[in-house]
Amino acid sequence: MSRRIRQLVKPLRVIETREIPEDYDITRFAGEEYKKIFNLMFKTFYYQFREGVKRGIKGFLLHGEPGTGKTSLAYAVARELGKKFRDTYLILIDASDIARPLYGESEMRIVEVFEEAKERAGYTVLLFDDVESIFMSRGRERIESWHIAQDNVFFHMLDELDTSRTGIVATTNWFELVDKALVDRMYPIEFRPLDLETALAIAERRCMELGVRFEKVKEEICSMSSLPRSAREVERIVIKHYIEKLERLEVS
Ligand SMILES: Nc1ncnc2c1ncn2[C@@H]1O[C@H](COP(=O)(O)OP(=O)(O)OP(=O)(O)O)[C@@H](O)[C@H]1O
Ligand SMILES: [Mg+2]
Structure with a gap:
C-alpha cells in the first residue's frame, strides 16, 4: 500500500472492553429471550477462550428488524468478557471500514482486521455491523467480481x-x-419483534432513568393497535413523554 493511500485509510476502531460504558451492561437490558441469547454468546466465547478451543464456533450472525438490540448485545457480550479476561478488545468494522476505491484494497483491509486480532496479546471480539452492506450474496445479479x-x-x-x-x-x-x-460459517440467531411484557419492561426502565411517569407510557403502549416492534420504538415513545414533561417544566 502506498503511503498516500495508507494515510487515507482510517485506523481501525479498537475498544478496550473494560472501557465499554455501563450502559451496555447486560443487567440494563430487558427480556428473557434477549438474556438467553446473551448467555449463549457469552458462554461460547468464555468457554473457547478459557479452554483454548482453537476450532470452535467462529461466532454469531444476529439478524432481525432494526432497533431490536443486535449491536448493543455485541457490546454487552464484549463488556462481560472484559470482566473475565484481561486484555480483551472489541474491534468495530462496518462498510465504511472495508469499502475501498482501489482494486485489491478492500481485501487488504479485511486481512488487516484479522491480523490486528491475531497480533494483539489477549482476546478480541470482531463486530461486523450491518454485514449485508459489506458482504453481499453472490447469488445476486450484477454482483461485481471485486466483491466476490x-x-x-x-x-x-x-x-x-x-x-x-x-x-x-x-x-x-x-x-x-x-x-x-457466511451464514454457514456462523451460528445464526434471529431477533424477534418484542412481546408486550418486554416492551413494557424496557419502557419502565427508561421512564425511571428519565423521571417520566411510567403509567402514562404503559397506557399508550397498551392502547396501540400494533405493538412497538423494537426497543428503539419503545424508546421513541418514552422520549415523546419526556419532551412533553420538559415543555411543562417551570424554570425557577
Ligand atoms: N432488550 C433491550 N432492553 C433495553 N433496551 C434495549 C434492548 N434492546 C435494545 N435496546 C436499546 O434499543 C436501542 C437500539 O438497539 P441497537 O442499536 O442495539 O439495535 P440494532 O438491532 O443494532 O439496530 P439496527 O439494526 O438499526 O442497527 C439502543 O438504545 C438499545 O440500548
Ligand atoms: Mg445495529
Whole structure:
C-alpha cells in the first residue's frame, strides 16, 4: 500500500472492553429471550477462550428488524468478557471500514482486521455491523467480481480463525442478502419483534432513568393497535413523554 493511500485509510476502531460504558451492561437490558441469547454468546466465547478451543464456533450472525438490540448485545457480550479476561478488545468494522476505491484494497483491509486480532496479546471480539452492506450474496445479479474476491478473502480468514483468542459477531437487518457462505460459517440467531411484557419492561426502565411517569407510557403502549416492534420504538415513545414533561417544566 502506498503511503498516500495508507494515510487515507482510517485506523481501525479498537475498544478496550473494560472501557465499554455501563450502559451496555447486560443487567440494563430487558427480556428473557434477549438474556438467553446473551448467555449463549457469552458462554461460547468464555468457554473457547478459557479452554483454548482453537476450532470452535467462529461466532454469531444476529439478524432481525432494526432497533431490536443486535449491536448493543455485541457490546454487552464484549463488556462481560472484559470482566473475565484481561486484555480483551472489541474491534468495530462496518462498510465504511472495508469499502475501498482501489482494486485489491478492500481485501487488504479485511486481512488487516484479522491480523490486528491475531497480533494483539489477549482476546478480541470482531463486530461486523450491518454485514449485508459489506458482504453481499453472490447469488445476486450484477454482483461485481471485486466483491466476490473480497468475500473470498473474508471467508478464508474466517476459516483460519483461531477461536481460542477471537470471536466474531456479525449483525444484519437483511438476512436474505447475506452470503450463504457466511451464514454457514456462523451460528445464526434471529431477533424477534418484542412481546408486550418486554416492551413494557424496557419502557419502565427508561421512564425511571428519565423521571417520566411510567403509567402514562404503559397506557399508550397498551392502547396501540400494533405493538412497538423494537426497543428503539419503545424508546421513541418514552422520549415523546419526556419532551412533553420538559415543555411543562417551570424554570425557577
Ligand atoms: N432488550 C433491550 N432492553 C433495553 N433496551 C434495549 C434492548 N434492546 C435494545 N435496546 C436499546 O434499543 C436501542 C437500539 O438497539 P441497537 O442499536 O442495539 O439495535 P440494532 O438491532 O443494532 O439496530 P439496527 O439494526 O438499526 O442497527 C439502543 O438504545 C438499545 O440500548
Ligand atoms: Mg445495529
